[in-house]
Amino acid sequence: MPAQRSSSKNGANKTSRKVRGALGKSEGSGDGVRKLGLKSSIVGKAHRKVRVASDVDRTKNKGSRKGQSRNGDDDAVTYVDASEKLSGKGRRGKRDLKTRTGNEGLEAVMDRNLGRKRKRIYADPGMVEDSKSSSKSKSNVVESDLGKGKKVPRGKDHEFNDSSRKTSLVGSNKLMGSELLDKKVRRSKREGADKLKNVQENGLGNRTSKTNGKGKIRLATEKRDLNWGKYTVGSVEKQRKKKDQGKKNSATDSDLMEKPKKKKRVIRIDPHDISNKRLDDEKANNGSLPKKIDSAENSVEMSKNAQFRAIRPSPSILSFVEDNLLGRRRDIEFRRAGYNTELSAPLDNIPFSTSSERERIEIPIFRNKLEFFAAAKISSSFPSPDLPEIAFAGRSNVGKSSLLNALTRQWGVVRTSDKPGLTQTINFFKLGSKLCLVDLPGYGFAYAKEEVKEAWEELVKEYVSTRVGLKRVCLLVDTKWGMKPRDHELIDLMERSQTKYQIVLTKTDTVFPMDVARRAMQIEENLKEKKSAVQPLMMVSSKTGAGIRSLRTVLANVARLVRR
Numbered sequence: 001m002p003a004q005r006s007s008s009k010n011g012a013n014k015t016s017r018k019v020r021g022a023l024g025k026s027e028g029s030g031d032g033v034r035k036l037g038l039k040s041s042i043v044g045k046a047h048r049k050v051r052v053a054s055d056v057d058r059t060k061n062k063g064s065r066k067g068q069s070r071n072g073d074d075d076a077v078t079y080v081d082a083s084e085k086l087s088g089k090g091r092r093g094k095r096d097l098k099t100r101t102g103n104e105g106l107e108a109v110m111d112r113n114l115g116r117k118r119k120r121i122y123a124d125p126g127m128v129e130d131s132k133s134s135s136k137s138k139s140n141v142v143e144s145d146l147g148k149g150k151k152v153p154r155g156k157d158h159e160f161n162d163s164s165r166k167t168s169l170v171g172s173n174k175l176m177g178s179e180l181l182d183k184k185v186r187r188s189k190r191e192g193a194d195k196l197k198n199v200q201e202n203g204l205g206n207r208t209s210k211t212n213g214k215g216k217i218r219l220a221t222e223k224r225d226l227n228w229g230k231y232t233v234g235s236v237e238k239q240r241k242k243k244d245q246g247k248k249n250s251a252t253d254s255d256l257m258e259k260p261k262k263k264k265r266v267i268r269i270d271p272h273d274i275s276n277k278r279l280d281d282e283k284a285n286n287g288s289l290p291k292k293i294d295s296a297e298n299s300v301e302m303s304k305n306a307q308f309r310a311i312r313p314s315p316s317i318l319s320f321v322e323d324n325l326l327g328r329r330r331d332i333e334f335r336r337a338g339y340n341t342e343l344s345a346p347l348d349n350i351p352f353s354t355s356s357e358r359e360r361i362e363i364p365i366f367r368n369k370l371e372f373f374a375a376a377k378i379s380s381s382f383p384s385p386d387l388p389e390i391a392f393a394g395r396s397n398v399g400k401s402s403l404l405n406a407l408t409r410q411w412g413v414v415r416t417s418d419k420p421g422l423t424q425t426i427n428f429f430k431l432g433s434k435l436c437l438v439d440l441p442g443y444g445f446a447y448a449k450e451e452v453k454e455a456w457e458e459l460v461k462e463y464v465s466t467r468v469g470l471k472r473v474c475l476l477v478d479t480k481w482g483m484k485p486r487d488h489e490l491i492d493l494m495e496r497s498q499t500k501y502q503i504v505l506t507k508t509d510t511v512f513p514m515d516v517a518r519r520a521m522q523i524e525e526n527l528k529e530k531k532s533a534v535q536p537l538m539m540v541s542s543k544t545g546a547g548i549r550s551l552r553t554v555l556a557n558v559a560r561l562v563r564r
């Protein structure tokens with residue numbers, strides 16, 4: 001059976017054969033591939049070429065060269081690439097060979113292939129010797145048959161070894177004179193040395209060492225690449241691309257060595273170097289080192305949040321926060337403090353609570369039933385001021401309606417919602433026959449038309465500034481957000497109309513106790529000069545009930561005063 005056919009049937013051997021072919025070795029080359037850690041498939045791809053080796057002493061190797069097929073009659077061993085086999089070119093070559101013997105067959109193949117650009121034909125009578133030596137060669141020495149016993153150490157200068165091996169392949173073909181061979185060897189040496197130098201200096205990225213573009217040299221370079229295992233990354237295809245790119249750039253090795261790869265610039269700014277400051281800063285500093293900014297300037301530059309964090313609450317506020325268990329707390333803390341956490345404290349849209357719940361209220365006036373009796377959209381609709389009134393004002397959604405429910409523990413009497421703008425009229429609630437609690441519409445953001453909101457605001461302003469019988473306005477402020485411009489507007493109005501008002505911080509359960517105290521301190525500071533503002537500032541949570549008892553006490557005093 002023809003050698004090629006038998007070998008082509010054996011798929012497993014095909015790859016190993018290619019590898020061996022590529023390295024020009026028999027068993028030793030296989031070892032070499034394994035040693036280099038290269039995939040045989042990569043090697044095979046790299047060498048899609050036909051190689052014919054005149055195997056003079058092949059018979060010596062009978063049986064020992066697995067995967068390398070034999071032609072019983074011929075002395076020629078042909079390595080045919082799989083792709084070529086498919087295309088049929090390889091077969092034609094084989095058929096020709098079958099009819100000839102020894103060097104005759106070899107020459108025929110060479111003659112046929114010399115005209116082709118991509119096919120390389122090498123005959124190496126010393127190949128077996130080579131393979132023998134390399135099969136031994138776990139030792140670091142390769143014997144070059146050109147060097148006639150000259151031993152070349154592998155490792156550092158192994159590119160020289162490879163090039164010499166390539167030259168041996170060519171030289172044994174007797175197609176080149178010794179002069180030409182010497183030239184080739186020298187060039188290969190030079191190239192190898194250049195390439196190694198290039199890699200050592202510039203890394204793998206600059207491996208654009210150029211050949212003279214001739215096929216043999218190119219093949220030699222590829223072979224060298226394979227043996228350069230430790231320097232080679234990726235497939236040979238990649239290397240080819242790089243080479244092509246290198247050609248385009250028309251840069252020589254020396255050029256590349258002269259121009260090392262540009263490194264990315266890293267700009268570092270010296271924190272002590274004021275030259276990187278803006279011009280304005282320079283002017284302010286008069287070119288000298290930055291001055292220590294005094295506290296006044298500092299306060300201007302500080303963000304609102306930072307300013308808030310800088311507030312130091314007074315001891316009285318801090319103790320009030322602790323005594324009333326204000327701020328975000330755990331249930332267990334409320335229980336320890338004597339709060340009945342099992343009592344329902346719902347806030348929004350719930351059915352009316354039972355009378356048993358208000359019986360627990362410690363201040364008698366708040367145990368009375370809360371009854372809605374009037375709603376007004378315009379000032380002319382206000383009911384007659386028979387009872388002293390306490391009104392609850394503030395921005396929409398601040399918790400006015402919820403606070404009315406919480407104070408009286410009568411959930412469901414005053415409607416509440418998480419949507420700002422639920423209360424759209426002034427709602428009057430009687431607390432027994434002694435006190436009237438008034439729920440005002442909110443101002444600021446609400447789900448309502450601008451004109452409507454403006455109308456609410458005007459109504460509220462009119463009520464707080466003109467209402468006879470209005471004894472106190474509880475101005476509710478969300479603890480989290482603090483006072484807003486519209487709150488100040490209303491305060492100014494109440495100051496002008498000398499309406500007594502008291503700030504009540506709501507939703508204290510949403511922030512930390514310290515922030516409750518800070519907010520209280522901040523507002524107290526702001527309102528120091530205000531004559532109509534009633535101290536102390538109150539803090540509550542309708543959800544947890546914290547501070548509600550204290551507020552009841554304060555408001556009950558208002559009612560008592562009225563009675564006198």
Ligand SMILES: Nc1nc2c(ncn2[C@@H]2O[C@H](COP(=O)(O)OP(=O)(O)OP(=O)(O)O)[C@@H](O)[C@H]2O)c(=O)[nH]1
Pocket residue numbers: 347348394395396397398399400401402403415416417418419420421422423424440441442443506507508509510540541542543544
């Ligand atoms: N966490 C917490 N939520 C509260 C508290 N008080 C009220 N809320 C919630 O805040 C939302 C608004 O409450 P309302 O009582 O309807 O607020 P309002 O000021 O009457 O709002 P308008 O009627 O739109 O002006 C509701 O979803 C309440 O459940 C509180 O103390 N803590």
Ligand SMILES: [Mg+2]
Pocket residue numbers: 400401402415416422423439
């Ligand atoms: Mg409301």
